[in-house]
Amino acid sequence: MEVDSAGAIGLRGMVVVGVGGGGWVVVLGDAGDVVTEFIEGLVETYPGLLCLDGFPEVKVVLRADVSSSTYDKVAVVSGGGSGHEPAHAGFVGEGMLSAAICGDVFASPPVDSILAVSSFPVPFLSTFVSLCLSKLILNGKIFPGHPSCDWGQGLSPNCQGDRLNFGLAAEQAKSEGYNVEMVIVGDDCALPSPRGIAGRRGLAGTVLVHKVAGALAAAGCSLTEVTAEARRATGMIGTMGVALSVCTLPGQATSDRLGPGKMELGLGIHGEPGAAVADLQSVDVIVAHVLTQILSLETNYVPITRGNNVVIMINGLGCTPLMELMIVAGKAVPRLQLEHGLAVDRVYTGSFMTSLDMAGFSITVMKVDEAILQCLDAPTKAPAWPVGGDGKRPPAKIPVPVPQSPFQRKAEFSTRPEQLNKQGLVLEAAIEAAASELISLRDNLNEWDSKVGDGDCGTTMVRGASAMLEDMKTLPPDGLENVAAKTVVLDGGGSHRNKDE
Numbered sequence: 001m002e003v004d005s006a007g008a009i010g011l012r013g014m015v016v017v018g019v020g021g022g023g024w025v026v027v028l029g030d031a032g033d034v035v036t037e038f039i040e041g042l043v044e045t046y047p048g049l050l051c052l053d054g055f056p057e058v059k060v061v062l063r064a065d066v067s068s069s070t071y072d073k074v075a076v077v078s079g080g081g082s083g084h085e086p087a088h089a090g091f092v093g094e095g096m097l098s099a100a101i102c103g104d105v106f107a108s109p110p111v112d113s114i115l116a117v118s119s120f121p122v123p124f125l126s127t128f129v130s131l132c133l134s135k136l137i138l139n140g141k142i143f144p145g146h147p148s149c150d151w152g153q154g155l156s157p158n159c160q161g162d163r164l165n166f167g168l169a170a171e172q173a174k175s176e177g178y179n180v181e182m183v184i185v186g187d188d189c190a191l192p193s194p195r196g197i198a199g200r201r202g203l204a205g206t207v208l209v210h211k212v213a214g215a216l217a218a219a220g221c222s223l224t225e226v227t228a229e230a231r232r233a234t235g236m237i238g239t240m241g242v243a244l245s246v247c248t249l250p251g252q253a254t255s256d257r258l259g260p261g262k263m264e265l266g267l268g269i270h271g272e273p274g275a276a277v278a279d280l281q282s283v284d285v286i287v288a289h290v291l292t293q294i295l296s297l298e299t300n301y302v303p304i305t306r307g308n309n310v311v312i313m314i315n316g317l318g319c320t321p322l323m324e325l326m327i328v329a330g331k332a333v334p335r336l337q338l339e340h341g342l343a344v345d346r347v348y349t350g351s352f353m354t355s356l357d358m359a360g361f362s363i364t365v366m367k368v369d370e371a372i373l374q375c376l377d378a379p380t381k382a383p384a385w386p387v388g389g390d391g392k393r394p395p396a397k398i399p400v401p402v403p404q405s406p407f408q409r410k411a412e413f414s415t416r417p418e419q420l421n422k423q424g425l426v427l428e429a430a431i432e433a434a435a436s437e438l439i440s441l442r443d444n445l446n447e448w449d450s451k452v453g454d455g456d457c458g459t460t461m462v463r464g465a466s467a468m469l470e471d472m473k474t475l476p477p478d479g480l481e482n483v484a485a486k487t488v489v490l491d492g493g494g495s496h497r498n499k500d501e
Helices: 031-045 111-116 160-175 205-218 223-234 283-294 322-338 370-377 406-412 422-440 442-450 457-471 477-492
Strands: 049-051 060-063 074-082 099-105 125-130 136-142 148-157 183-185 237-243 262-265 276-279 309-316 343-350 360-367
Touching: 031 049, 031 060, 031 074, 031 099, 074 160, 074 205, 074 223, 099 111, 111 160, 183 205, 183 223, 205 223, 205 237, 205 309, 205 360, 205 370, 223 370, 237 283, 262 283, 283 322, 283 360, 309 322, 309 370, 322 343, 322 360, 343 370, 422 442, 422 457, 442 457
Parallel strands: 074 099, 074 125, 074 148, 125 148, 309 343
Antiparallel strands: 049 060, 060 099, 125 136, 136 148, 237 262, 237 360, 262 276, 309 360
16 A cells, blocks of 8 residues: 555544553553453343353353253354453353353463363353454263263464464363364455465454354254354455554553554554554545455455455454544445445444454455345344344435525525625635634644633634635625624534533
8 A cells, every 4th residue: 555644644533542651550450360350340241141260260251041951052162362352252142152261361261261161061062263363163072961962163263372272172172072173264364365374363353253153053053054154154254454553461551663643554453563554544545455455356365256245344443432433434335335346235333353452443344145144133142242233224325405594595696706896805805814813723722622621612613714715715795794604604613611611
């Protein structure tokens, strides 16, 4: 991507300043307890969740409704390092994950924690789904007193630690009589095609695989069916992220590796370097580059071509306001439709897989058919899955006629003379001088207003002053005296102040 800092603008408000310079130190007592304390708060918040009492070594969140000995469906189990909340524990619930195995921050869970789920006294079919390298572990064992049942299917996003530990857990489970398979979810499209054994990184697209596997499990599909469809889904997903800051690890100071006015393309969700560092660009430029990278026919990361149906996920990386994520969604959808010729069936916008307090976002594009759409639309009680994201998308805009103001109607029948009289010239010069002075004072006015209000007075005045200067080019001579009033009504807006100001 060509970058040009001249006149470039970034997404407003996406640069992060850590709380107290170190973020977590102010909020937390002991940085080593963050994951266990998070789990305790999570299960207190959502009655449908519980955790295994094995702190601090075993940190596992479970569905409360799978503790019955009559539960006989595939259980979808995911896991990985913490710090990516709501993934994965936030997606535990009927219709998605049966359990989530949590490691320490950015650290894969140990093998014993993964195997702890297998010792849970429930004869269930299960599926492992985890974070960095996304692997799916399918498992079967004869439980005492119960008929033979498939125990596990595991999905883990592609990161080397998760892949190693889940792989070791799978091998150990095999030695104990389980039938185990693994499915790797690697949806990263930022880096060149891999030539080694590590493969592409697993990113936010893992959450969509959670949903597909969980929906099939809830519908009573067999372990073989859940595995096959989850594997098929992983081959249809591409993701790329853009970071405007690096994240702050608990108890540590924020790194300044990414300087001001810079962004990193393809930064990993653990803060590992991305594909390139560039000057901060407008949201239109960023979105265009990310979508082109994901859908590139040259790299062929995902089998998506013109005319296909897709869903997209706009994912915040931890410190990105929802307003900005919605702006990204608003730019991405029409570009996919008009430039890439794709039918966008669903849009999921929010924070699904974060990186602590990192500022930025990722975009995931997934090719879909009717079978996958049914899985994505299937009901779930997972607390972090978005409500209202299912169903066909009606037209996003309804045309509404806007009545013209008297000034606009008058202007339609009048034209500005080539030469104003002396009085008109004086008035024009006075308005231009006042408007130009307001524009030059924007930053000062914002600063003064921030001491007593919301700090937007200068911006509001500039919007009105700029509109006045533009309107003066077309208004008739007898409308010149009304230009200020007209502009305040239509363009000036207002500024919020404290009631005691």
